[in-house]
Amino acid sequence: xxxxxxxxxxxxxxxxxxxxxxxxxxxxxxxxxxxxxxxxxxxxxxxxxxxxxxxxxxxxxxxxxxxxxxxxxxxxxxxxxxxxxxxxxxxxxxxxxxxxxxxxxxxxxxx
Amino acid sequence: xxxxxxxxxxxxxxxxxxxxxxxxxxxxxxxxxxxxxxxxxxxxxxxxxxxxxxxxxxxxxxxxxxxxxxxxxxxxxxxxxxxxxxxxxxxxxxxxxxxxxxxxxxxxxxxxxxxxxxxxxxxxxxxxxxxxxxxxxxxxxxxxxxxxxxxxxxxxxxxxxxxxxxxxxxxxxxxxxxxxxxxxxxxxxxxxxxxxxxxxxxxxxxxxxxxxxxxxxxxxxxxxxxxxxxxxxxxxxxxxxxxxxxxxxxxxxxxxxxxxxxxxxxxxxxxxxxxxxxxxxxxxxxxxxxxxxxxxxxxxxxxxxx
Numbered sequence: 556x557x558x559x560x561x562x563x564x565x566x567x568x569x570x571x572x573x574x575x576x577x578x579x580x581x582x583x584x585x586x587x588x589x590x591x592x593x594x595x596x597x598x599x600x601x602x603x604x605x606x607x608x609x610x611x612x613x614x615x616x617x618x619x620x621x622x623x624x625x626x627x628x629x630x631x632x633x634x635x636x637x638x639x640x641x642x643x644x645x646x647x648x649x650x651x652x653x654x655x656x657x658x659x660x661x662x663x664x665x666x
Numbered sequence: 667x668x669x670x671x672x673x674x675x676x677x678x679x680x681x682x683x684x685x686x687x688x689x690x691x692x693x694x695x696x697x698x699x700x701x702x703x704x705x706x707x708x709x710x711x712x713x714x715x716x717x718x719x720x721x722x723x724x725x726x727x728x729x730x731x732x733x734x735x736x737x738x739x740x741x742x743x744x745x746x747x748x749x750x751x752x753x754x755x756x757x758x759x760x761x762x763x764x765x766x767x768x769x770x771x772x773x774x775x776x777x778x779x780x781x782x783x784x785x786x787x788x789x790x791x792x793x794x795x796x797x798x799x800x801x802x803x804x805x806x807x808x809x810x811x812x813x814x815x816x817x818x819x820x821x822x823x824x825x826x827x828x829x830x831x832x833x834x835x836x837x838x839x840x841x842x843x844x845x846x847x848x849x850x851x852x853x854x855x856x857x858x859x860x861x862x863x864x865x866x867x868x869x870x871x872x873x874x875x876x877x878x879x880x881x882x883x884x885x886x887x888x889x890x891x892x893x894x895x896x897x898x899x900x901x902x903x904x905x906x907x908x909x910x911x912x913x914x915x916x917x918x919x920x921x922x923x924x925x926x927x928x929x930x931x932x933x934x935x936x937x938x939x940x941x942x943x944x945x946x947x948x949x950x951x952x953x954x955x956x957x958x959x960x961x962x963x964x965x966x967x968x969x970x971x972x
Binding site for chain 2: 567597628631
């Protein structure tokens with residue numbers, strides 16, 4: 556066992572999840588492949604969305620993977636940072652919008 | 667402008683040192699399979715040539731740029747240059763064989779004083795297609811090169827030029843400060859004489875290579891982005907975009923090692939091995955001639971003296 560929860564080398568072993576449950580893994584990876592194929596959104600746009608989501612869920616594997624992938628697909632560093640800000644804005648906004656709930660409760664409780 | 671590895675007296679200027687690095691480490695400790703191991707199950711080993719269709723001539727390592735990924739390690743301080751006598755020998759081969767394409771590379775091939783003579787003679791020799799690998803900025807580097815677009819047009823040269831990105835930042839980081847703006851101006855000059863314009867018969871292709879330790883993305887998607895952005899911002903047109911992978915030799919190898927990206931990059935390369943591409947690899951139908959006239963099956967092998 557490694558001494559840390561996250562080991563960069565584990566990213567390359569992602570496919571090994573099939574060792575314990577091959578059928579569901581196959582379905583997942585097939586689906587994953589289809590999701591990231593060119594569609595109404597370009598592969599470059601999908602990669603930027605994945606990069607933003609990676610930051611929202613704070614997955615270090617995903618951040619490494621989609622930083623490389625976004626560069627590979629031709630995104631600029633500026634576009635990538637804007638995607639991270641979108642993630643931050645949604646996360647920050649998600650906290651702040653609950654402020655309305657706090658206000659509602661506070662108003663109800665207060666004289 | 668930075669110096670070439672040779673001028674820095676860098677270890678990696680030596681091809682034997684590069685070969686030692688590339689054939690040891692992860693390829694002997696079992697971490698990664700060798701190319702031979704990948705070919706054997708496909709019954710493609712040893713990989714044999716088909717026929718010679720492309721005659722690629724490196725007319726010298728001198729260049730007005732010092733690009734960070736350059737596998738030739740070209741630059742202004744490189745003095746190796748092909749003589750007219752060696753060019754004569756090349757022309758002799760072209761006259762007496764059925765090779766249809768002459769592919770001129772360097773360095774900046776236009777800097778060879780006999781470059782124009784060579785192109786004109788190759789045309790007289792009846793070569794079907796003459797490709798010049800132009801770095802674009804050479805056209806603006808000196809007034810004596812300003813008429814290159816007209817010269818290319820007159821000699822029906824197909825121009826193939828590197829442009830790693832459609833914006834300045836990434837381009838200049840790889841190819842040098844100010845290279846993007848000059849490349850754009852040069853592309854506009856080529857467009858002005860008809861290059862890249864529909865129906866002109868004058869081909870202008872761009873070559874994309876990644877500006878870092880990652881592989882190129884999908885060619886069709888990148889071509890679409892390049893066409894849209896270059897047209898919209900600079901009114902530039904071109905025919906095709908070719909995406910190429912940086913080869914881990916010379917200056918790019920030095921970058922990979924210095925930035926501790928070497929092992930991961932090699933792993934990406936090995937994982938991207940495409941069995942379908944084996945039949946079409948360049949070294950099967952190309953012959954590469956160095957500036958003194960020695961023959962290789964590929965310019966990458968020329969650089970490694972293989």
